[in-house]
Amino acid sequence: MNTLSYGLLSLLNRNSRTGYELMQHIQPFWQAKHSQIYPLLAQLEQKGHVQFVHVPQSDKPDKKVYSLTELGREALRQWILKPTDEPVTRDELMLKVYCIGLVDRDQARKVIEDREVFYRQRLLKFEKSYEQLQQNCEKRLDELGLQDPQFSHYVLLHKALARVKGDLAWCDWVKAKL
Amino acid sequence: MNTLSYGLLSLLNRNSRTGYELMQHIQPFWQAKHSQIYPLLAQLEQKGHVQFVHVPQSDKPDKKVYSLTELGREALRQWILKPTDEPVTRDELMLKVYCIGLVDRDQARKVIEDREVFYRQRLLKFEKSYEQLQQNCEKRLDELGLQDPQFSHYVLLHKALARVKGDLAWCDWVKAKL
DNA sequence: ATGATCATGTAATAAGTTACATGATTGT
DNA sequence: ACAATCATGTAACTTATTACATGATCAT
Numbered sequence: 112m113n114t115l116s117y118g119l120l121s122l123l124n125r126n127s128r129t130g131y132e133l134m135q136h137i138q139p140f141w142q143a144k145h146s147q148i149y150p151l152l153a154q155l156e157q158k159g160h161v162q163f164v165h166v167p168q169s170d171k172p173d174k175k176v177y178s179l180t181e182l183g184r185e186a187l188r189q190w191i192l193k194p195t196d197e198p199v200t201r202d203e204l205m206l207k208v209y210c211i212g213l214v215d216r217d218q219a220r221k222v223i224e225d226r227e228v229f230y231r232q233r234l235l236k237f238e239k240s241y242e243q244l245q246q247n248c249e250k251r252l253d254e255l256g257l258q259d260p261q262f263s264h265y266v267l268l269h270k271a272l273a274r275v276k277g278d279l280a281w282c283d284w285v286k287a288k289l
Numbered sequence: 290m291n292t293l294s295y296g297l298l299s300l301l302n303r304n305s306r307t308g309y310e311l312m313q314h315i316q317p318f319w320q321a322k323h324s325q326i327y328p329l330l331a332q333l334e335q336k337g338h339v340q341f342v343h344v345p346q347s348d349k350p351d352k353k354v355y356s357l358t359e360l361g362r363e364a365l366r367q368w369i370l371k372p373t374d375e376p377v378t379r380d381e382l383m384l385k386v387y388c389i390g391l392v393d394r395d396q397a398r399k400v401i402e403d404r405e406v407f408y409r410q411r412l413l414k415f416e417k418s419y420e421q422l423q424q425n426c427e428k429r430l431d432e433l434g435l436q437d438p439q440f441s442h443y444v445l446l447h448k449a450l451a452r453v454k455g456d457l458a459w460c461d462w463v464k465a466k467l
Numbered sequence: 468a469t470g471a472t473c474a475t476g477t478a479a480t481a482a483g484t485t486a487c488a489t490g491a492t493t494g495t
Numbered sequence: 496a497c498a499a500t501c502a503t504g505t506a507a508c509t510t511a512t513t514a515c516a517t518g519a520t521c522a523t
Contacts, residue, residue, distance in 0.1 A: 113482070118384040124391065131502055140383040147483060149504060170492060172502040188391050195381050195403060202376035205318040205448075206296040208441050213302065213366050216435060225373060257394060257467055263386050266466070270383075270459045277455050281448045288444070289435060291510075309474055325511060327476060348520060350474040471522080481512070487505080494499080 115143055116151050117190045120160060120183050125260060127178035139271060152177060160186055208285075220289050227282040234275045241268055293321055294329050295368045298338060298361050303438060305356035317449060330355060338364055386463075398467050405460040412453045419446055 118141050119133055128136070130152050134145045155161045160183030163175040179187075204226050211219045245252060248261050255262040296319050297311055306314070308330050312323045333339045338361030341353040357365075382404050389397045423430060426439050433440040 114379070114381050114384065115482085117381075118387075121384045121388040124388045129502075130504095131500095140387065141379050142377050142483090144484065145503080146485080146505080153504095168502090171500085172489090172491070174502060184391065187388055191385050191389070191392050191400060192396060195385060195400060197407060198378065198380035198382065199320050200376065200378045201292070201319050203292050203295075203374040204376065205445060206292065206299045207369050207373060208445055209296075209318065210299040210302045210365055211369070211441050212436050212438070213362065214369050218370060219435060222369060222373060229375060255466075257397060258390050260390070262466075263389050266463050267383060267386055269462070270456075273455050273459060274452070277451050278448075281451060284447070285444050288433075288440075293510085307474075308476095309472095320511090322512065323475080324477080324513080331476095346474090346519095349472085350517090350519065352474060469523085471520100473520085474518095476516080478515075479513085481510100483508100483510070485506100485508075487507090489503090491502100492500085495497085 112186070112190075113151075114196065115141055115147065116155060117187065119148065119151060119155065120179060120187050120190075123161060123177060123179040124184060124187060127176050129174045129176055131174070133177070140267070155183070159183075216289055220286060223282050223286050223289070227279065227286075230275055230279045230282065234272070234279065237268060237272050237275060241272065244268065290364070290368075291329075292374065293319060293325065294333060295365065297326065297329060297333065298357060298365050301339060301355060301357040302362060302365060305354050307352045307354055309352070311355070318445070333361070337361075394467050398464060401460050401464050401467070405457065405464075408453055408457045408460065412450070412457065415446060415450050415453060419450065422446065 115137075118137055122128060122133055122136055130145065130149050133152075134143065134148050137143060137148075152161065152163075156163060156177075159180055161177045162180055163177045165173065166176055167173045204222070207222055211222070214222075244261060244265060248255075250259075252261075252265050255265055293315075296315055300306060300311055300314055308323065308327050311330075312321065312326050315321060315326075330339065330341075334341060334355075337358055339355045340358055341355045343351065344354055345351045382400070385400055389400070392400075422439060422443060426433075428437075430439075430443050433443055
């Protein structure tokens with residue numbers, strides 16, 4: 112059982128989903144392609160951590176809707192208590208910045224500006240999610256309790272938003288220096 | 290040529306280093322073990338991007354000090370101009386938080402507090418680097434120019450520091466909610 | 468004595484990406 | 496026409512981790 116497998120169980124604890132949907136929704140926390148997810152789901156099913164129902168569709172291709180079993184839920188609880196792996200970040204930009212003196216001001220500026228565009232798109236996406244969360248939630252977000260199904264989504268969005276804003280501020284700060 | 294290979298060249302552009310040192314110094318930007326780095330250095334040497342001198346040592350094991358060739362420096366310049374890959378972050382904690390409602394308050398608190406310890410250690414390490422940078426740099430850090438060899442180090446430390454501080458603030462904020 | 472740091476390397480495995488494969492619907 | 500989205504899966508390949516291997520100093 113690797114981390115991604117537990118990640119899939121973690122998402123399924125909230126909603127029953129297809130492999131395709133899992134692939135889309137796990138992206139902010141863990142980048143993975145469908146080719147990695149489908150085999151893992153088959154493994155999890157064999158272990159009895161998840162089960163699926165085959166749902167035929169006429170307009171779109173048929174799908175398999177996976178759901179978490181009680182065994183899977185217990186595995187999740189055990190996993191949470193185990194020591195958490197250190198976060199891994201691999202950012203090509205940081206490696207480029209380390210030798211940015213090799214190119215001239217304009218070229219250096221462009222490297223940063225391209226990343227800024229990427230961060231701004233992310234910010235928009237996260238802000239959209241934030242609005243959606245507020246809409247389908249009658250309570251005030253900051254009053255949500257631990258047991259509330261929306262709670263952790265809110266907590267994660269808060270982190271993601273703070274981080275992108277920080278990253279954008281850095282882009283701005285460093286551009287002024289170039 | 291993968292990103293890590295360019296990363297090694299990027300470090301070597303600043304200082305000539307051994308594989309062991311490269312392994313240590315690339316960690317903040319790109320997590321890689323020595324078993325990945327040594328074979329890549331051999332490849333880079335065959336391509337003529339780096340060269341090395343064998344340095345015998347009496348107390349410690351002998352070492353190979355690698356340095357960047359002009360061919361390697363030119364490869365770096367080309368790489369900087371190519372589109373930059375999106376950053377990849379894989380954080381088990383985020384996946385755990387997504388299903389944190391499965392455990393009780395105290396257990397949830399501990400998950401966050403463990404990560405807080407990790408972030409605080411990082412903060413200390415970065416702050417130490419910051420002091421070191423200030424010591425062997427007669428100019429004021431914020432007046433450093435693009436060509437200054439210390440410039441990008443300062444720019445990267447600034448980002449790393451801001452990020453850890455943000456992450457710690459999030460831990461604090463979320464703990465108050467649990 | 469036991470583990471940590473320095474220093475290099477290879478072998479085996481696991482994890483992740485890209486490419487191949489199919490096929491309908493919807494929008495430009 | 497052409498690309499995008501939905502939906503699943505496998506095969507080939509690259510990348511990254513863990514384990515194996517050696518061996519000297521230094522601190523606890």
